[in-house]
Amino acid sequence: MLVILSGLLLLATGAGFVGAISGLGGGMFIVPALVVLAKMPMRVAVGASLISVVATSAGASVAFVRDGWTNLKVAMVLECATVTGAIVGAFMAGLVPTYVLEGLFALMMLQSAFFSITKHEETVLAKGGPIARKLRLAGDVPDAYGHPQHYEVINVRYGGPLMLVAGVMSGLLGVGSGALKVIAMDQVMHIPLKVSSATSNFMIGVTAGAGALVFLSRGDVSTTIAAPVAVGVTIGAFVGSRFLPKLKVQHMRTAFAAILLLIALEMGWRAINGI
Amino acid sequence: MAKLAIIQPDNVSADEDRILRVWTPVLLRTIVLISMASLILGLIMTALYTPSHFVERYHQVQLGHLIGKQSLTTIASKVMSGEPRAILMMGLFLLTLVPLVRVAFCLGLYLKARDYAFVGFTAYVLIALVLGAMLGRIG
Numbered sequence: 001m002l003v004i005l006s007g008l009l010l011l012a013t014g015a016g017f018v019g020a021i022s023g024l025g026g027g028m029f030i031v032p033a034l035v036v037l038a039k040m041p042m043r044v045a046v047g048a049s050l051i052s053v054v055a056t057s058a059g060a061s062v063a064f065v066r067d068g069w070t071n072l073k074v075a076m077v078l079e080c081a082t083v084t085g086a087i088v089g090a091f092m093a094g095l096v097p098t099y100v101l102e103g104l105f106a107l108m109m110l111q112s113a114f115f116s117i118t119k120h121e122e123t124v125l126a127k128g129g130p131i132a133r134k135l136r137l138a139g140d141v142p143d144a145y146g147h148p149q150h151y152e153v154i155n156v157r158y159g160g161p162l163m164l165v166a167g168v169m170s171g172l173l174g175v176g177s178g179a180l181k182v183i184a185m186d187q188v189m190h191i192p193l194k195v196s197s198a199t200s201n202f203m204i205g206v207t208a209g210a211g212a213l214v215f216l217s218r219g220d221v222s223t224t225i226a227a228p229v230a231v232g233v234t235i236g237a238f239v240g241s242r243f244l245p246k247l248k249v250q251h252m253r254t255a256f257a258a259i260l261l262l263i264a265l266e267m268g269w270r271a272i273n274g275i
Numbered sequence: 276m277a278k279l280a281i282i283q284p285d286n287v288s289a290d291e292d293r294i295l296r297v298w299t300p301v302l303l304r305t306i307v308l309i310s311m312a313s314l315i316l317g318l319i320m321t322a323l324y325t326p327s328h329f330v331e332r333y334h335q336v337q338l339g340h341l342i343g344k345q346s347l348t349t350i351a352s353k354v355m356s357g358e359p360r361a362i363l364m365m366g367l368f369l370l371t372l373v374p375l376v377r378v379a380f381c382l383g384l385y386l387k388a389r390d391y392a393f394v395g396f397t398a399y400v401l402i403a404l405v406l407g408a409m410l411g412r413i414g
Contacts, residue, residue: 001326209374217411219344
């Protein structure tokens with residue numbers, strides 16, 4: 001038993017560590033690790049991953065919330081869309097054939113690889129959209145000199161549908177869909193990149209939680225797999241977040257993109273074989 | 276990491292924000308720590324008392340054989356009798372409660388501040404989370 005348990009813990013710790021230092025979350029790595037290396041069925045891997053994503057999001061978002069980087073109001077508004085999507089996705093996961101899930105996972109990996117090498121500098125808007133102004137979604141970020149700089153939010157109505165898609169992907173594939181969420185907030189709603197990342201991290205917990213609740217109540221979560229995975233991913237993410245300030249992540253982006261591409265190829269190959 | 280000065284348009288909003296930023300991390304961290312302790316305890320008990328069952332279950336899960344739905348009362352009674360698998364299940368349930376508790380806390384705060392737009396948003400998320408769990412049991 002100890003060999004299997006240690007193997008699962010090691011796999012999950014590695015996924016949590018890489019997920020934390022790449023900023024993509026443990027879910028992107030634990031699902032393929034469980035499917036390819038531990039030979040687990042996709043739905044078992046997705047259920048275990050969703051629960052571990054809840055734990056890592058809660059741990060990672062604490063500092064961002066406390067220090068004011070997370071825009072809590074934006075999170076509350078957009079969670080309506082991500083939670084709806086996650087519940088729909090979790091129900092669809094029970095109906096969609098495995099090869100479709102593997103194919104979608106491969107596409108998600110490609111999108112994340114592209115996102116990880118194309119991050120750009122933030123733009124700060126001085127005038128917000130009508131919905132954002134009514135809901136008081138604006139906030140402050142420090143400028144280059146550390147002084148608070150006010151930012152406004154636009155295009156809330158376009159951010160919503162993208163969040164719905166992010167939610168569906170989360171419930172279907174057991175990932176946090178952080179890359180999609182950041183794109184919606186940063187590039188569509190023009191929220192500064194660091195605030196978008198912190199807010200996405202905070203929202204991932206509720207999105208994954210919605211999917212995890214469906215999987216758990218449906219009986220699609222195996223304690224044998226999910227328990228060591230949750231513990232391992234959380235430990236890995238904790239260690240990764242401590243290592244992060246010491247690492248030159250900019251230089252590692254290409255390596256992360258290469259890993260994501262390799263996993264995308266493997267999952268894509270499995271999808272083609274499954275048709 | 277630099278801390279930001281939170282500037283909000285009115286006092287009610289600033290109060291909500293301050294309470295959320297102080298108490299949300301406390302809530303998140305507490306529940307995660309309790310659930311992690313349950314999971315680690317459950318894994319240690321599994322290794323000590325039911326190692327062969329763990330190996331057998333691992334291979335069954337590889338073949339796609341899951342135990343299926345279990346009621347909370349069944350899990351609770353098994354936890355009371357010290358069954359390792361039930362303790363693991365309790366730890367996983369506790370983890371999924373993290374978002375529920377966080378959203379319920381925000382809902383209470385917005386209700387207190389009479390910020391009805393955000394009462395609507397948080398109530399919708401809370402109802403969706405509960406409904407998703409209930410539909411999962413049926414479907």
